[in-house]
Amino acid sequence: MSSPAVTVLIPVHNGAEHLGDALASVFAQDFDDFEVLVVDDGSTDATPAVLANCDDPRLRVLRLERTGLIGALNRGLDEARGDLIARLDSDDEMLPGRLTRQVARFRRDSRLVACGTDYELFGASEGLVRTPRRDQDCRAHLVFGSPIAHPAAMLRASALRACGVRYRTDYPHAEDFKLFSELAAVGTLENLAEPGLRYRVHPGQVSHVEAGPQRETHLRICAENLAGLGLVMSTERLGRLLYPTPGGWRATLGYAVGRLPELLLLGWRGDRLAGVAQALIVGRERLRALVRG
Known part of the structure; x- marks a missing residue:
């Protein structure tokens, strides 16, 4: 059997509630040269039944003893047959046309190693999240956070394997951020200027629980x-810039006057105008969060 162009990699642990919707969103894509590799990481709920009820021949299921998300992701990288790996979480959904657009971008640019998209929030929160566009913008953003939403990402498998880039077990709960940081040394990163993912916001996700x-x-x-850019800053100082403590209008004003200029200077020192542009985006997000309380 010939290898598919794309492997859609979905790790899952006790994700029966939303897994069916995630799978349906993949099988509805207009690009059809793909396999769906679901790595069932020791589920004890109805996840195996959901998978057994799916009769699409493009579905492959790999069942593991409980190993944790990073182990499941790395096993998925090892087992993927496509040279392009599209990530999706079991509680999220692909928007129509995502695979077609990302594959086309990879085929136009051999230097590209990771490509994401904007994404829509749904569930406990709603809205559209805009991501950095060009490689330069993504690189500038790496000093503030991950430039690519992990479940919206497509990766070039050959680049991962040639350079030994994997999900690192010593970077729990931010393994994707570390992966993109390492991939930036291998090739280019970018995001498509349109949403390709519906990202479910709920109390059980890692960003809440951990x-x-x-x-x-x-x-x-x-x-x-x-x-790596020759700039030394402690995690404590970075924490004050990136995770300001809510405290009403005084905290908001204090961040705007005291911390935001420091954030902009950090962006300038990191990558001049591109860095300042990303610092402005991050600073605006933090100010909005402080205003909301």
């Missing part, structure tokens, strides 16, 4: 990326 550990790992990666 908020503290995720923040620690996130700040460590930011500090490492800054160090």
